[in-house]
Amino acid sequence: MTVLLSTPKPARTRAEPASPPVQPPLEARFAARWPTRPLRTVVLGCGVVGGGVIERLPAPLALTAILARRARPEGAFPAPVFTDADAVFATRPDLVIEALPGGPEAEALLARAVAQGCHVISANKDVAARRPDLIRDARAHGRVFAHSAAVGGGAPVLETVARLAASGAGIARVRGVLNGTSNFVLDRLRAGQSLGQAVAAAQAAGFAEADPSADLDGLDAANKLVLIAREAWGVSLDPASILRESISHLPASAAASAARQSRRLRQVAVLERAGARVSARVRLEALAETDALARTRDEGNCVVLSPQRGAQVIVAGKGAGRAPTAASMLGDVHRLIAAVCS
Ligand SMILES: NC(=O)c1ccc[n+]([C@@H]2O[C@H](COP(=O)([O-])OP(=O)(O)OC[C@H]3O[C@@H](n4cnc5c(N)ncnc54)[C@H](OP(=O)(O)O)[C@@H]3O)[C@@H](O)[C@H]2O)c1
Structure with missing residues (x-):
């Protein structure tokens, strides 16, 4: 993916101060x-x-x-x-x-x-x-x-995955809210709007395309899982074969009923690797309010990267918008x- 190159630093003599070398712009x-x-x-x-x-x-x-x-x-x-x-x-x-x-x-x-x-x-x-x-x-x-x-809009998801993969930490699991439009829509449904109103608000804000079906049906998130899996493990997944659940099929009362149980509906995209086997899915889940993905509001994106060795890494930021x-x-x-x- 991106070319991440470090610029060679000039050799420092003993008389030089310890401040970093100044590069021309x-x-x-x-x-x-x-x-x-x-x-x-x-x-x-x-x-x-x-x-x-x-x-x-x-x-x-x-x-x-x-x-x-x-x-x-x-x-x-x-x-x-x-x-x-x-x-x-x-x-x-x-x-x-x-x-x-x-x-x-x-x-x-x-x-x-x-x-x-x-x-x-x-x-x-x-x-x-x-x-x-x-x-x-x-x-x-x-x-x-x-x-x-x-992937991630303004959140540096692929960059972080590349860095983790290169570090040898070995990524075992990726779990995230990868689609800003669907997250925004789910928050609007919880606030009592209809699906049509929520999608229109996402379009007016510049998050959703004229045809929002790829966002709502999870295909957009599935495409992003494909890119993350390629970056993390060099494997090729077929986006069409990734299991997905669609927001368009949610019962009208689903967001409100999750709220009554102190839960929040989220479109959750998951990638897991066990040995040579990689699995991927995009599901709608009612998450506890304490979950990092539940705390991701509006058009935000959040990805939790679990390495085989070392602590989890969480990447979050605005997932959509100009x-x-x-x-x-x-x-x-x-x-x-x-x-x-x-
Ligand atoms: N919006 C976001 O927050 C976001 C975030 C991450 C990634 N992306 C990705 O960025 C890409 C662009 O999204 P966007 O939100 O900028 O879309 P957009 O606002 O709808 O803009 C699309 C642009 O493409 C032009 N266009 C469409 N069909 C064309 C055709 N057949 N021939 C020539 N020009 C054509 C349109 O021309 P006119 O102006 O004349 O209509 C418009 O300038 C998409 O792949 C999207 O998935 C978007």
Whole structure:
């Protein structure tokens, strides 16, 4: 997944103070390496997430084109907006930042980006889960294919899993609230709203897509389990084969009846490894209020990582929304710049 590179530190002499060495900003190092050749960048999708990324793209990247479904007036964005992907790829991008809804269109465009030799940064768990071959191809050709925002939104879930796996601690179990929309909806149901009202509120807040079924049915969380299992153990799971329970099938009284028993309904995603066997499921559970997942409110995400050796690690944060998700993608952008400059 993400390229996590450490920058070599200059050797310290005895006369030097013990303070950490000062590095020039990444942007300056990038400019020094490519004074006349910024990284040509296109952004596919300028909605909640893509729009947030475009606002904060760092200077060494030159934004050459944006892809959207609907045309925009000139000047609406800092680069031309095209509705034709050919026009976007004609700008010969070095980096494709993808924030489109999951599905075959995004999949085809990511395949095209990889075939064209671009670096890719994607927020798309659907394609990342189903097409590990694209990620392998990109990396085999020395390109970055990063998707930190695909799991956890602003919470660094994949980054923490990668670090734990690399430490040799051996991850045995992963248990989490991985879908901010469903968590938000379950909290609204508990507050007495109907499913329709709760979904509309999630859409108005920018968490839920126009079609929220992947969130409510647990497919989104299942895709995220696939990405975590790949990062933790290098295993390939098929998202379609993961057992799921849907919020759409909950009885109308379920959230209130959980509340009467001092419990809170949560969409709980679990991965377990015993020897060579990995199991995965996404279930609706009424959890005690003291459970870390029950304490995860609204669009929050929370993942409890249980290593084979050592203490549990809990990663929590905003699981959805413009600012946290864009920040996660921009973290990938900065790691890419660091990789290119090293
Ligand atoms: N929202 C979150 O909190 C969140 C968190 C983590 C990950 N993600 C992931 O990020 C991705 C984007 O989510 P989002 O919330 O930003 O979605 P969004 O607000 O609906 O934006 C989607 C963008 O894609 C464009 N688009 C859609 N279909 C297209 C097509 N066929 N051709 C060209 N452009 C097309 C839309 O164009 P128009 O603007 O013209 O409609 C829009 O700019 C998804 O994969 C989602 O799962 C989202």
